[in-house]
Amino acid sequence: MPDGSIYDPLVDKHPGSGSPYPSSYWAREHQVAPVEPLKTVRKTQVAVIGAGYTGLSCAYHLASRWDIEPVVLEANRIGWGCSGRNAGFVLSGTGRLGLGDYQHRWGKDTAKLVYSEFRQGVDNIRYLAEQGPVDCQLQDGGYLKLAHSASMARKMARVTDNMRREFGDTSRWLTQQQARSHILSPGVYGATLTPYSFGINPLRMAENLAAMAKNAGANIYTGSPVTDWQRSDQGYRLFTPQGEVQASKVVIASNGYTLNRFHPALDGRHFPVLSSVLVTQPLSQQQQQACGLTPGPLFMDSRQLKYYYRLLPDGRLLFGGRGAITGKAANHPRYQNHLKRALAAWLPATRDIGVEHFWSGWVSVALDNYPRVGPLEDNLYAAMGYCGAGVSFATLAGQRLAETIAQGPNSLPDLPFYQTPLPKFPLPRLRRLGLKAFYHWAQWRDG
Numbered sequence: 001m002p003d004g005s006i007y008d009p010l011v012d013k014h015p016g017s018g019s020p021y022p023s024s025y026w027a028r029e030h031q032v033a034p035v036e037p038l039k040t041v042r043k044t045q046v047a048v049i050g051a052g053y054t055g056l057s058c059a060y061h062l063a064s065r066w067d068i069e070p071v072v073l074e075a076n077r078i079g080w081g082c083s084g085r086n087a088g089f090v091l092s093g094t095g096r097l098g099l100g101d102y103q104h105r106w107g108k109d110t111a112k113l114v115y116s117e118f119r120q121g122v123d124n125i126r127y128l129a130e131q132g133p134v135d136c137q138l139q140d141g142g143y144l145k146l147a148h149s150a151s152m153a154r155k156m157a158r159v160t161d162n163m164r165r166e167f168g169d170t171s172r173w174l175t176q177q178q179a180r181s182h183i184l185s186p187g188v189y190g191a192t193l194t195p196y197s198f199g200i201n202p203l204r205m206a207e208n209l210a211a212m213a214k215n216a217g218a219n220i221y222t223g224s225p226v227t228d229w230q231r232s233d234q235g236y237r238l239f240t241p242q243g244e245v246q247a248s249k250v251v252i253a254s255n256g257y258t259l260n261r262f263h264p265a266l267d268g269r270h271f272p273v274l275s276s277v278l279v280t281q282p283l284s285q286q287q288q289q290a291c292g293l294t295p296g297p298l299f300m301d302s303r304q305l306k307y308y309y310r311l312l313p314d315g316r317l318l319f320g321g322r323g324a325i326t327g328k329a330a331n332h333p334r335y336q337n338h339l340k341r342a343l344a345a346w347l348p349a350t351r352d353i354g355v356e357h358f359w360s361g362w363v364s365v366a367l368d369n370y371p372r373v374g375p376l377e378d379n380l381y382a383a384m385g386y387c388g389a390g391v392s393f394a395t396l397a398g399q400r401l402a403e404t405i406a407q408g409p410n411s412l413p414d415l416p417f418y419q420t421p422l423p424k425f426p427l428p429r430l431r432r433l434g435l436k437a438f439y440h441w442a443q444w445r446d447g
């Protein structure tokens with residue numbers, strides 16, 4: 001890649017092959033054991049493309065529950081995509097729709113089922129993090145969604161009340177004064193506290209899932225990008241630089257990293273968008289106190305262009321938000337400076353803290369703001385469009401894919417994200433122009 005640029009799925013012809021991890025805090029903090037590339041021809045019932053949470057969870061469930069020994073082909077490394085570089089917020093939900101939106105569009109009964117599906121996603125990932133062999137550094141403390149204006153605080157208080165009444169949720173509303181016992185920020189007008197959310201170390205979580213899948217019987221190869229594939233009488237032939245997999249069924253789990261024109265059923269049906277994160281030097285005890293922060297709680301604000309942050313176990317602050325528009329511009333200093341300024345506005349006491357890491361990743365955005373999981377055609381499956389909220393849901397989506405492969409499409413719950421394909425973007429070539437316009441509008445709206 002030219003200096004500073006990163007793989008760009010809408011531009012590049014190749015997703016990389018054994019590329020190193022980004023210079024993230026997670027990759028510096030923990031060395032993931034290397035895994036060999038595929039160097040032979042292998043036959044399998046199920047081939048999975050991509051070793052993030054979706055692909056690894058699918059492989060783990062296939063192997064542990066149905067004795068299917070899938071082959072997972074990863075272009076780069078375990079968790080090299082979003083799964084090893086996210087912020088580690090385990091939240092209930094995915095996409096950009098709230099439960100009120102589901103209720104409005106599909107009715108109360110569906111919204112209730114969506115709620116329990118999302119909660120199951122959170123419970124599952126906690127179980128996997130606690131059962132697996134790798135320490136995923138769970139941080140309890142809940143999730144605070146921070147109201148960034150007085151009018152937003154009034155709206156969020158009503159929504160929180162509705163969540164308790166209609167769905168039996170245990171989130172509660174904190175007034176401005178109560179919220180300030182969790183965070184001393186001038187921009188906070190109140191907060192919804194969700195007690196069951198928690199933080200993880202995302203790269204360790206990916207390695208944990210890979211180890212669980214492997215122990216159950218899955219075969220995982222890294223440095224093995226699928227560069228070409230064909231339909232055959234028996235299913236599919238997938239070609240990697242040094243090997244080939246012949247599979248009856250294929251799962252596309254490359255999500256936001258999926259190459260443009262990888263498969264006609266996905267062309268123009270999602271939009272890879274960059275999300276970026278910085279990690280600071282460790283905050284001293286005085287600096288933590290000045291911000292009112294303790295390690296544990298997760299924070300996100302209520303803007304259109306959201307910022308999210310958490311104090312990591314070693315006292316460093318992780319702060320994330322929107323990134324550049326192209327892979328070429330991803331590491332331009334302006335994006336790091338933008339995040340740094342936003343952090344200083346949220347937490348003035350961090351103004352002089354140095355930044356040690358900055359990195360970005362491609363999240364997959366769906367036109368109608370919610371993902372799709374399931375069959376694309378006979379014997380071909382995919383899950384994508386989590387819109388940047390996929391830690392708990394990707395893991396659940398992988399499980400649902402495994403269930404539908406083993407038990408048939410009727411096993412999928414009757415919920416919007418399991419029933420229809422992703423809608424096509426109108427004028428897909430203009431997606432980036434549209435995103436630029438959206439960022440300008442949202443910046444103006446957020447004030």
Ligand SMILES: Cc1cc2nc3c(=O)[nH]c(=O)nc-3n(C[C@H](O)[C@H](O)[C@H](O)COP(=O)(O)OP(=O)(O)OC[C@H]3O[C@@H](n4cnc5c(N)ncnc54)[C@H](O)[C@@H]3O)c2cc1C
Pocket residue numbers: 015049050051052053054055073074075076077078079080081082083084085086087088089090091224225226227253254255256257258259274275276277320359360361362363386388389390391392394
């Ligand atoms: C900066 C950032 C912060 C985020 N923070 C959060 C958060 O705190 N909470 C949350 O819920 N969500 C968060 N997300 C989103 C979340 O990380 C993703 O939704 C989730 O990890 C997606 O997992 P996945 O397995 O579907 O895809 P990925 O983890 O992206 O995996 C896709 C894999 O496919 C591989 N691949 C691509 N093409 C090929 C090919 N042709 N052959 C073989 N392999 C291929 C890639 O190398 C990649 O490893 C964040 C995302 C980013 C970028």
